[in-house]
Amino acid sequence: MPAIIFIHADGKPDRVETSGGESAMQAATRHGVDGILAECGGNAMCATCHVYVDESWLARLPAIADDEDALLDGTAAERRPNSRLSCQITITSELDGLVLRLPDRQV
Amino acid sequence: MTASGSAGSGVPHLDVDPFDMTFFADPYPAHELLREAGPVVYLDKWKVYGVARYAEVHAVLNDPATFCSSRGVGLSDFKKETPWRPPSLILEADPPAHTRTRAVLSKVLSPTVMKQVRDRFAAAAEERVDALLEQRSFDAITDLAEAYPLSIFPDALGLKPEGREHLIPYASVVFNAFGPPNQLRQQAIKRSAPHQAYVAEQCQRENLAPGGFGACIHAQVDEGAITASEAPLLVRSLLSAGLDTTVNGIGAAVYCLARFPDQWQRLREDLTLARGAFEEAVRFESPVQTFFRTTTREVELSGARIGEGEKVLMFLAAANRDPRRWDDPDAYDITRRTSGHVGFGSGIHMCVGQLVARLEGEVMLTALARRIAKIEITGEPKRRFNNTLRGLDSLPVTITPA
Numbered sequence: 122m123p124a125i126i127f128i129h130a131d132g133k134p135d136r137v138e139t140s141g142g143e144s145a146m147q148a149a150t151r152h153g154v155d156g157i158l159a160e161c162g163g164n165a166m167c168a169t170c171h172v173y174v175d176e177s178w179l180a181r182l183p184a185i186a187d188d189e190d191a192l193l194d195g196t197a198a199e200r201r202p203n204s205r206l207s208c209q210i211t212i213t214s215e216l217d218g219l220v221l222r223l224p225d226r227q228v
Numbered sequence: 229m230t231a232s233g234s235a236g237s238g239v240p241h242l243d244v245d246p247f248d249m250t251f252f253a254d255p256y257p258a259h260e261l262l263r264e265a266g267p268v269v270y271l272d273k274w275k276v277y278g279v280a281r282y283a284e285v286h287a288v289l290n291d292p293a294t295f296c297s298s299r300g301v302g303l304s305d306f307k308k309e310t311p312w313r314p315p316s317l318i319l320e321a322d323p324p325a326h327t328r329t330r331a332v333l334s335k336v337l338s339p340t341v342m343k344q345v346r347d348r349f350a351a352a353a354e355e356r357v358d359a360l361l362e363q364r365s366f367d368a369i370t371d372l373a374e375a376y377p378l379s380i381f382p383d384a385l386g387l388k389p390e391g392r393e394h395l396i397p398y399a400s401v402v403f404n405a406f407g408p409p410n411q412l413r414q415q416a417i418k419r420s421a422p423h424q425a426y427v428a429e430q431c432q433r434e435n436l437a438p439g440g441f442g443a444c445i446h447a448q449v450d451e452g453a454i455t456a457s458e459a460p461l462l463v464r465s466l467l468s469a470g471l472d473t474t475v476n477g478i479g480a481a482v483y484c485l486a487r488f489p490d491q492w493q494r495l496r497e498d499l500t501l502a503r504g505a506f507e508e509a510v511r512f513e514s515p516v517q518t519f520f521r522t523t524t525r526e527v528e529l530s531g532a533r534i535g536e537g538e539k540v541l542m543f544l545a546a547a548n549r550d551p552r553r554w555d556d557p558d559a560y561d562i563t564r565r566t567s568g569h570v571g572f573g574s575g576i577h578m579c580v581g582q583l584v585a586r587l588e589g590e591v592m593l594t595a596l597a598r599r600i601a602k603i604e605i606t607g608e609p610k611r612r613f614n615n616t617l618r619g620l621d622s623l624p625v626t627i628t629p630a
Contacts, residue, residue: 150565160582166334167583168339191334195339195343196339
């Protein structure tokens with residue numbers, strides 16, 4: 122199964138094994154990764170699973186949908202060009218090794 | 229209250245009435261019975277299917293094509309009975325109609341909008357705590373759980389000052405009306421006329437102050453997102469579901485923190501836990517206990533065959549304490565990872581005002597924990613009975629300043 126790497130705001134990495142077809146957010150909450158809050162449970166409503174995607178991976182992710190785009194305007198930490206909601210990133214084998222940086226806060 | 233032998237389809241039949249006063253007084257043994265009887269049960273009293281385990285509740289919530297909302301999310305089937313009020317354009321609607329109206333309310337109550345109102349909501353919470361510190365002994369429901377949302381939400385909506393006393397009674401009617409035709413529902417509807425008249429009036433564009441949530445909904449008419457006749461009904465959704473729910477949510481949180489002083493202490497030591505403390509109270513108490521769906525076709529759910537046009541009652545509160553999903557489910561733990569609880573529902577109908585609720589809860593608990601050392605319950609808490617909502621009518625407390 123593909124693994125992804127969360128890098129905390131303090132620079133500490135957290136490698137997480139994903140299971141079939143789950144989102145980066147689900148993998149993070151299942152492994153208790155601090156820094157992903159996911160208050161709405163993956164329904165694209167709360168913007169508390171915000172991540173900064175490592176630049177080298179950005180082009181390989183699916184495009185941002187309109188609702189995600191609107192939610193990203195409301196993230197607690199600054200929105201950057203590489204901001205995404207991790208609940209909207211489904212992990213496939215092509216994303217094995219994906220690097221996601223965590224903002225310093227989610228609310 | 230017993231689980232009798234399985235009938236025809238293998239679904240256990242139960243003689244539990246989840247809308248009975250004795251059920252409301254202590255729902256937990258019945259929730260356990262419902263959960264343990266099977267993944268799907270049948271409630272003979274109201275001739276409905278029921279799901280009380282997390283997996284099935286979550287599955288029903290997330291399959292709106294099979295388990296629809298347009299035939300009503302209460303017991304009444306809108307295909308067979310005339311609804312007591314014009315149906316909601318969002319709660320009692322299915323895609324594609326629902327998608328459009330939902331987008332409007334999501335926009336009006338978005339994270340971006342919450343950032344704009346945050347300071348105002350936080351300042352009002354501080355003012356409420358100022359008043360409570362003067363009182364020392366008070367009713368945590370009337371003076372806190374009700375007074376705080378009443379001090380901000382009607383203004384945030386842009387309502388006129390007159391007539392606001394109708395708001396909580398109106399919401400009470402709405403949530404009672406989801407239940408079966410028991411005394412609670414019949415009496416609520418019988419007395420609803422003045423509250424309905426008030427609400428219908430306030431939903432009109434000219435009665436909503438500029439800049440408020442209500443005016444923002446009407447502004448969507450100018451954008452072409454909704455029609456002029458749809459806008460008042462969407463404002464009505466906020467009036468129905470935006471106040472009493474947060475009253476019960478904040479009431480639940482205060483009741484939890486007063487009952488579990490170790491958790492209160494933890495919160496006082498780390499105020500960043502306030503938001504989690506509120507969220508965990510929503511899981512633990514589930515202010516919204518139940519909702520129905522109606523099947524649009526014959527469906528098999530966890531081995532049970534359910535015909536078309538059947539009502540399915542989802543026990544959100546039981547799912548939120550299902551030991552299959554939660555460790556130590558009956559413990560109130562403010563550090564718990566609550567993501568995935570169904571206190572706000574799940575899927576396309578998940579509470580559109582969840583961000584307002586969390587913001588109110590967070591800033592209120594932060595203000596309380598910063599300035600109050602101790603909350604003691606000084607009298608018997610009194611329950612408020614409603615077919616859908618779980619909360620208290622009265623919670624006498626005495627506080628000690630920090």
